[in-house]
Amino acid sequence: MNSSEPSATDTISEFPSDSHELDEGLDHVGHFVGVRFDVVSLERVFSYSVPKELIGKIGLGTPVRAPLNNRSARGWVVEYPHRPTVAIDKVLELYFLDNYALSTELYELCRFGAWRYGSNLVHFLKHARSAAASTPYSLQGDGEGMGRANLTNPTTKRSSRQGLDAGIEASEGDAFEAGSLEARQGSDLQKKAAPGSTYIRISPCESVEDTIFELCIRAISMQKRVLVLFGNEFEMQRSNLRLGQMGLSTYVLERGDTKKARSQRVDASCIISSRIGVFAPIGNLGAIVVVDPADSGHKNSSEPTWESAVIAQRRGELERCDLISISGYPSPEYSHQTRIVTKGNDSKCWPKVAEVDLNENGGVLVNSDLVHWINRIRESVVGRDKAPVLLIHNRKGKINRFKCTKCKKTVLCEACSTPLIMGEPYSEEGKNTPNFLHHYEFRTEKAKSDFEKLFPRGLICPKCRLPTPVACGLCKSTRIVAVSFGTTRIADELESILSIKVPLLDEKNFSSIEVESAEVVVGTVGALTRLERVSGVGFVDFDQFFATPSFHSTNRIFGHWYRAARLLFQSGFEPNGESQSRILIQSRDLGSDLLNSIITRSPKSLLELDRNQRKELDLPPYCALATFYGDGASLFSLSTFDLINTDPRFSNVEMISLGEDRYVIKALDHDLLSGLIETLSPYRNEVHLHVDPREI
Known part of the structure; x- marks a missing residue:
């Protein structure tokens, strides 16, 4: 069995299936297709004949309707041409053709997703159909008559490089060296990335929308479209509004009335979507932009746990378009592309940080140091545009x-x-x-x-x-x-001490008058992406971000710090013009290397710390991980153990027990990991399998 990654030129018959090899002398195989139904438990491929009126309209990945156990069932064509697995006179005929057909590239993308995440192909075909159902027909063409930005004489930098990212250069004072992430032999880091693959690390003073706008202007000059993927819905809607105000024609892919969405005429050069948009059939695609690829919103929460950044990279390879990641807090898993540049000067963009030692305050969260800092921030905004002090605590309740x-x-x-x-x-x-x-x-x-x-x-x-x-x-x-x-207890104590109303932020009141007019508000980390303006950000108990054991903790903490700094800059508080520390951190371990990097405003040392820890512990991206658990975990673990000890291909794979029927599989790279999972496919449905787990 071949465990290497499937390529765009592979045919489905090269992968395991229940069908037999095609007979070169069999003339009628072109009139039969292999169908896999929208039932995860049905792993086998069923044979059906193609009616005369549908011949020429059927292809790999085409959704169809077919009889199954005296009822109509939806499925997908996964083998064409196909040799029937039963007697020809017993083969039933397809009687309905779905209108959402997939291109060859998108079908191969679904196959890659199923292989990469050890899942059933049906899962990814459903995602692709859902994305296609929300994409207007006008966006699936070659882009003729695409919308233009309402700008006068827009300037577009061009260079000898043909990609849309050709004109992006690192700014003066760049704090990160391109390609500084050390590669390991046999690791995915050494694999060729998508054509024109670029990672843009933007400082808090830079705007994500400005970078997207620049890329879209280049796309317009080349008659190309740009697909922008967001992990956070509120950031997506806000960026769409700002790009529209800048004069750019945009379109947001949303699930809803599919007939209306597909029939409307859309002339847009910038298509904005959540993670599902990576499967959207966008024609004449010049670049895929992934904003904050480490954001948890880019990872599918249910099985299969695929990530849009990984799928986007594969799509860039298949369609020969640029892959551009934009983030202020790059993670080693996603920053291994061919070009790494920084926009903005780190030494001028990170605000000062005040620290409070909770050990000196007896572990009391609402202490005199916190109250004193809040009062200083309140006094500093007198005579300026009013903005509340935001206190972050990631536990709700009293x-x-x-x-x-x-x-x-x-x-x-x-x-x-x-x-x-x-x-x-x-x-x-x-x-x-x-x-x-x-x-x-x-x-x-x-x-x-x-x-x-x-x-x-x-x-x-x-x-x-x-x-x-x-x-x-x-x-x-x-x-x-x-x-x-919890946040309720903190708000109650602050109201008693400060003698002011301290509202709690929840899903209903982020834009309410009460919050906009408040001097102090309390909420969770979600407020960093929901609020428009703040005068200060205080992390009431920073140690809680270490409570969940995960090798992603350092990157998440960097993300919270970056979002706080960016929110302050967008609120008009420039770091160089401020003597006041507008970010406060309360912790019981202020002497740690991680917090020292934040207090000294050194993002480079924070990233180096994250990278060195992963390298020392042999964690991603220096290896590939998968976890599994469930009722069939014992049988799956025994099968995995036998395969590791008997098959020389998997001799370097490790399996570690976490207790309570939970296990981790560790391999050198995803080629090896996916090959192992593919070999164990007969036992796959008995367990919950998560590839690239974030909580471990």
């Missing part, structure tokens, strides 16, 4: 975790072992919330009063939603203390 001071353990639900949280009103409207005080004995009335004030509604399990007495499930002690606060 109190999120409790600890027993007797046994030093987290208080868990006795039924499901989930950490308990502060109880919310769960009784029917108009009835009193049950009181749990009769469970305990108190030495004094003051102790009883303090206990009732701290736990007015008892504790509740967020999973079972069952109220629980305030006691440790292990030692039954009532000596319970809160060890982590």
